[in-house]
Amino acid sequence: MQILRHTTLLLGFTLLLPPFSLAAHDYDPDNGEEINELCAGCHGEYGQGGKDGEYPRLAGMPREFIALQLHLFRDRERPNLAMVEYVDDRQMPDEDIQDIAIYLESVRLKTKLPPVDETAPDFDAYARLLASKKLMQIPRAPGDIAKGQSLYRKECASCHGREGLGDQKKAVPMLAGQYTNYLWRQVKKYRNKIRIHDPEEPDEELLADFSDQQLGDIFAYLSIVDD
Ligand code: HEC
Ligand code: HEC
Missing domain, CATH: 1.10.760.10 (Cytochrome c-like domain)
Incomplete structure (x- = not known):
């Protein structure tokens, strides 16, 4: 396997080690947020995905999974024409992969909006619209x-x-x-x-x-x- 390194321990079980280390550099949340602006055009501002599944939801995904898929896209092991230009080496060094993976994992989306009284004098329609965009409900x-x-x-x-x-x-x-x-x-x-x-x-x-x-x-x- 090229993608993953197998390490067999003396104990007799196998650990799968991705060929990258997520602990390589300190997480930079601002960098994560900045990279996410590139992703948002397809995956949504909150990683909520879009177009009924043409773009998958990324919010809350395990960071190891996100990082591995970005490496697979970058190495052309998993085809993804839409994303090729975003993940080549110059655009997406390993540190960036780590930051965006941790950033997206940390996004928590609600699945329901709290009930509100839309006739109340302090009802904020714009805030409600923003909240509904953040919602994830399959x-x-x-x-x-x-x-x-x-x-x-x-x-x-x-x-x-x-x-x-x-x-x-x-x-x-x-x-x-x-x-x-x-x-x-x-x-x-x-x-x-x-x-x-x-x-x-x-x-x-x-x-x-x-x-x-x-x-x-x-x-x-x-x-x-x-x-
Ligand atoms: C031009 C649109 C586009 C942009 C921009 C884009 N993606 Fe994607 N992404 C896609 C599509 C389409 C797929 C699904 C491919 C498939 O069906 O296998 C995908 C799949 C993924 C997956 C795999 C998810 C899974 O559950 O299998 C990850 C992770 C991902 N994108 C991360 C990112 C990140 C991080 C960024 C920003 C750096 C980004 N994408 C930018 C279109 C885009
Ligand atoms: C031995 C562990 C294992 C079992 C059992 C397993 N999966 Fe998976 N599944 C994985 C891993 C690991 C991935 C990510 C693999 C990759 O990199 O594409 C995955 C990915 C997927 C994906 C792609 C999701 C995405 O966001 O890209 C689907 C769909 C899926 N599994 C469905 C299932 C279903 C349905 C079952 C039960 C019938 C199942 N899997 C059982 C380990 C497992």
């Missing part, structure tokens, strides 16, 4: 939620987390709160070997044994986690 996807939940818990939760929030310590993305269209598009990429789902077992596609209906049920469940 529309309910079709499918059997109960079946999806039990399948998810059995087959996906060990890596993607019990509530679908990903693994903050590893490069495992959240699935809850991600646009359903986006998830489907990535399923196709994994099935067609355009992306590699599990770097430890690159030839074993984790989703190969699941029918579209089963995945649809899982995505239905994931779409209601933020309700």
Whole structure:
């Protein structure tokens, strides 16, 4: 594997070390915010994503996952025409990858607006509009939620987390709160070997044994986690 270095410990288990270090330099939040202005044109000012999943949500994503994907884009290991010019070496040195990854991980989006009285004299329509742009709420996807939940818990939760929030310590993305269209598009990429789902077992596609209906049920469940 070129992408990840395998370190086998004496204990007999394998650790996956990304070929970069996120502790390489001190986090610079201002730099993170500045870089985010470039990303915002597609991924939204708050990393909320857009265009119904053409651009994925990045807010709250584990930093290790964001950094790894930026390295994969930069090294042309994961195709992404839209982003190529933003991630080449000159534009995006390792320090910048670290800063934007930590910045985006730290953005917390609400999934609901608090109720307000729109007729109250102090109602601020503009503040409300701004708050609604920051909101993340995935529309309910079709499918059997109960079946999806039990399948998810059995087959996906060990890596993607019990509530679908990903693994903050590893490069495992959240699935809850991600646009359903986006998830489907990535399923196709994994099935067609355009992306590699599990770097430890690159030839074993984790989703190969699941029918579209089963995945649809899982995505239905994931779409209601933020309700
Ligand atoms: C011109 C539009 C555009 C810009 C600007 C852009 N992106 Fe993207 N980004 C995309 C698209 C489109 C995808 C999805 C590609 C796919 O379907 O595989 C994506 C995917 C990603 C992913 C993978 C997320 C996942 O869950 O798989 C990350 C991480 C990412 N972008 C980070 C960034 C960062 C950080 C910036 C700013 C430096 C940025 N992007 C700027 C269009 C853009
Ligand atoms: C062995 C751990 C593991 C298991 C089990 C697993 N995944 Fe993943 N998943 C990952 C990792 C790691 C990634 C990121 C890989 C990469 O870099 O593309 C990922 C990425 C994804 C993505 C792409 C998300 C994005 O934002 O780009 C989807 C969709 C996905 N997994 C769905 C599932 C589903 C559905 C299940 C259960 C049927 C599942 N995964 C089980 C580890 C796992």
